[in-house]
Amino acid sequence: MLRIALAGNPNSGKTCIFNSLTGQRQHIGNYPGVTVEKKSGRIPYGDTIIEIVDLPGTYSLSAYSLEEIVSRDFVLHEKPDVIIDVMDSTNLERHLYLLLQFQELGVPVIGALNMSDEAREKGIEIDVEQLQRILGIPLVKTVGNRGIGSRELLETAMRLIHHEIPSGTRHLNYGPELEEAHYGIIQSLRRDPEFAQRYSLHWTAIKLLEKDGDAIRKIESEHAHPDDVLETATKIRSGIEKHFGEDSEIVVGEQRYGYIRGALKETLKHAPKENYLDITEKIDRLVLNRYLGIPIFLLVMFAIYQFTFALGNPASESISAFFNWSASQLQATMPTGPLLDFLTDGIIKGVGGVLVFLPLVVFLFLGLSFLEDTGYMARAAFVMDKFFHIFGLHGRSFIPFMVSTGCAVPGVMSARVLANPKDRIVTIMVAPFMMCGAKTPVIAMLAAAFFPQNAAVVFWSIWLLGWVSAFVTALIFRSAIFKGEQTPFVMELPPYRVPTLRGIFQHVWEKSWEYVKKAGTVILAASVIIWFALSFPRPKTAQNDEIDTQRIETEYTVSSADGAARTIENSIGGRLGHAIEPVLQWAGFDWKIGVSLVAGVAAKEVIISTLGILYGIEESPAGPSAPESDLMVGDYLKRDPHYSPLMGLALMIFVILYVPCIATLAMVRKELGSWKWPLFQAVYTLSLALFLAILVFQIGSLLGLGV
């Protein structure tokens, strides 16, 4: 089997090339040990198989980001047969910079001159023959989104592998001073023949000239004479620095760009066509306008939000209706008992709980992919950055925040728009504070029950509390847990492009499938566990009652509602509710609320239906969260002599802040790759919720407000 690595800058159209090379045969996984996504595809070629591995899109191969280290380690350790570097032909100067760094790694490289049609339109003429002679790298013109040139890329790769054309591992041409320095370091590296076998000495020497942290670590741990090598490198570096009056890392970078400029001077003609309009600048004048930028951005986000929930909610409701219907079919055909309960409340509700979010995930990612592929996402970060930066976040954090006000599950997934791991973790940790679609009916019900005069204001205040808590905790996390230098904001604002349908649909498909596959299993398991905790052990008396009297004398519905309340009270969950009552009573909550809150971890809207069961309210046929039954629950709560508006307020504060639902926690685990994050999140959200609820209740009681 042959292996080709596909590389390129983030905006080079690499994904299009990857798709046209591999077709449908793609596999998505992670690079070993890290959460950087790895896509690969296998295709038959003649009588061999070629595996194509998509490297992360990067601008450079420094040691500062995970993506860059993953890319170079893949090339160094896995030694692919060929690297294809995809470049934007309309901006070769920038894109050749990465190509040269791949060439330095010592593996044969091919350059794909992508978007060659766009370059022609812009009046850019490239002398391909001459350029490949200068670089010593074969070049192929491609148009990724139309599949042009893919065949030729593969053919060129095969000819390189079979040595029909010279491989482009020619050594660097960054000026005589650097070359001499480079040679000196190679000499000292050679003293360990085993190391020389494992790594490209050529590459290691350049990286040592650049003071690359990762390369230095490799020398320290793997070279036989680390001190000698590092000492030689330091000596040579200071010679370079004296000669150029600059830091050696800068010198290497400048020489690389200098070399590119020289090569392009001879081979590239840019005759801008008379009336070529820079559409990107025209759009940016409006979209990035100082005063209009933020309103436009909010409008775009609102449109996406509307699109997602207007189309997603009906679909979610249909899915939920389907599962309710399945459950009722089962109830009609099967005898009552624990098995039926397990199937309907455990399995069907569990699976339903996973699939109910699916339409939201699909539509949301449809919208977000569109923003990303057109190039607008970088603009969104630009207009929002200042505000978010105050709280130690990145402009792009707005997306997951906004999405979480609909549902935190896709919200957590959408945090992938953040390239920096710290930004991403902090954003994921705080985004679930937002009032999501499931918390909304709970808060609305409580606000209407306890504050009938000011329900809207109270509701809005709780909504705001979610946002404020998210920002404040983000700031605290950023200054306490994730301290240290903030990563640079430096980023490219790519030209606007019309996205391809295929690209968008593929992205949406990947995200949706990922959601179903990975989160599905965890959410299902968790739902079953929570169902079990609320159903077992069964109360003895309830069963006796059923058999002895109620079956005969009263209507079945009443007895089942009554029995259900008793089942919950006697269950593990119910006992837990009683057990935590001593703590919760500081916030004014009794065991019934305790049980509902425990059940609410499965899904927040369950809080209402659990309270409903505990108050013996029969579920209305339309389902547990139908408005009428919500109002009934509210009514019962209001009439309960133990409850006061103050307790209602404390409860709302608690509900908006406490532990994210199981689906969210499962997604956090999936996205951050370890259970420690959702656990940490559960603990601190619970602590914060408890603290604030108790604080409000105690102060309120002291002042005699709302009791």
Added chain:
Amino acid sequence: MTPKPTHLLSQLDSGQRFTVVKIRSNGEIRRRLLDIGFIKGETGLVLREALLKDPIELKIKGTKVSLRRSEAKMIEVEIVH
């Protein structure tokens, strides 16, 4: 000949052209700036700034790039008239 006066990129107004003189920083930020094209002698154009004058957008090496003002402070430039 006396050297031309230098400024920090953060001090420039929208619409001003500049030539990069030096990056006054090190570590990751310097590397990122270097990689994205802030090398000695490169010319660029400040395009615009966001609402609170931060971040700023500029054009360098044929692409649009955005920087926070704090990052632009690390770049020493000459103004091109």
